[in-house]
Amino acid sequence: QQQVKQSPQSLIVQKGGISIINCAYENTAFDYFPWYQQFPGKGPALLIAIRPDVSEKKEGRFTISFNKSAKQFSLHIMDSQPGDSATYFCAPGAGNNRKLIWGLGTSLAVNP
Amino acid sequence: DAEITQSPRHKITETGRQVTLACHQTWNHNNMFWYRQDLGHGLRLIHYSYGVQDTNKGEVSDGYSVSRSNTEDLPLTLESAASSQTSVYFCASSDLAGSSYEQYFGPGTRLTVT
Numbered sequence: 001q002q003q004v005k006q007s008p009q010s011l012i013v014q015k016g017g018i019s020i021i022n023c024a025y026e027n028t029a030f031d032y033f034p035w036y037q038q039f040p041g042k043g044p045a046l047l048i049a050i051r052p053d054v055s056e057k058k059e060g061r062f063t064i065s066f067n068k069s070a071k072q073f074s075l076h077i078m079d080s081q082p083g084d085s086a087t088y089f090c091a092p093g094a095g096n097n098r099k100l101i102w103g104l105g106t107s108l109a110v111n112p
Numbered sequence: 113d114a115e116i117t118q119s120p121r122h123k124i125t126e127t128g129r130q131v132t133l134a135c136h137q138t139w140n141h142n143n144m145f146w147y148r149q150d151l152g153h154g155l156r157l158i159h160y161s162y163g164v165q166d167t168n169k170g171e172v173s174d175g176y177s178v179s180r181s182n183t184e185d186l187p188l189t190l191e192s193a194a195s196s197q198t199s200v201y202f203c204a205s206s207d208l209a210g211s212s213y214e215q216y217f218g219p220g221t222r223l224t225v226t
Contacts, residue, residue, distance in 0.1 A: 032213045043202050043217025044155070089154065093213040097162065098143050098206050100213060104154040 003027055006090050006103030013110050019077040021106045023090030026071065030092040033066060034100070035075045038087045047088070048075070080110045114139040118203050118218040125225055131190040133221050135203030142208040144186040145215065146170075146178060148199040155202065161186055162208065193225045 005024045013019045021035075034049035050057045050064040050073065057064045063076040073092075077084055087107050091100035116137040125131050137144065146158040157170030159178040167178050175197060177189045190197055200222050204215040 034213070041220075043204070043220055044215075045217065046214045049212075049214070091155075098208065098213050098215075099145075099157070099160065100215060102155040104152070 003101050004090060004092060004103045006106055008106060009104070010107040011109070013080045013108065015080065015082060015110055015112050017080050017110075019075075019080045019084065019108055019110070021075045021088050021090075021108070022072060023074065023092070023103055024070075024072045025092050025101075027092070027094060027101070028071070029094040030101075031095075032093040033064065033073045034091055034093075035062075035064065036089040036091055038089065038105075040086075044089060077108075080108075082110045082112050084108060085110050116203060116205055116216055116218040118201075118221050121219065121221060123221060123223045125193050125223070127193060127195060127225055129193050131193050131223065133188045133190075133201055133203075133223070135186050135188065135218060136184055137203075137205040137216070137218075138184065139205055139207070139216060140183060141205035141216075142183070143206040143215075144180070145204045145206075146176070146186065146188045147202045147204065148172065148197075149202060149220075150199050158188065158201075159186075190223075193223075195225050197223065198225045199223060 035047045036044040037047040038044040061078045066073040087105045090103040093100045119134045145160040147155045161180040203218040206215045
């Protein structure tokens with residue numbers, strides 16, 4: 001049973017364009033909704049995260065949009081740059097145990 | 113600066129051998145996690161620990177074991193390495209206190225079982 005479904009699996013965007021990655025979840029107990037970024041040969045690193053009491057959070061060119069009723073959240077990368085080329089994971093979590101449930105990842109390539 | 117390190121970074125071993133991957137963190141985090149990453153499967157949780165002497169099985173724990181004797185270290189042991197355990201292994205840690213679930217990852221260990 002896959003609790004978290006991430007889409008698309010891969011994405012190609014032109015420099016300056018908007019990248020959008022989506023994450024659908026089933027567990028309504030999730031109360032933490034992060035996106036992680038992973039470059040080749042490196043471990044994942046937190047990019048941006050949101051709590052369910054807000055519908056949107058923006059940090060620079062990166063925005064999380066959260067739709068509680070649809071059980072979905074998305075990552076928007078504005079003015080995408082070649083340096084944004086990486087794999088992105090959604091990994092919602094719940095409860096005091098601090099476990100994260102990982103999506104399968106989206107490979108983003110930004111063409112110069 | 114606090115960090116999380118893994119060793120070795122690359123390891124080649126033979127089927128049937130016991131292998132131990134090291135993970136050391138200086139964040140003073142209570143929680144530590146071991147994941148494996150394989151193409152098409154994302155990150156899968158192997159074992160995790162919420163503190164000294166505490167260990168728990170994740171979704172793919174068969175063939176792996178961990179022990180937590182101090183806050184800083186969570187070594188992962190492959191009891192009898194199999195080719196199916198060829199993968200990239202990541203260790204991560206997170207704080208128990210506060211509202212953040214953020215996990216801090218090590219650089220990974222690439223393990224090849226021949």
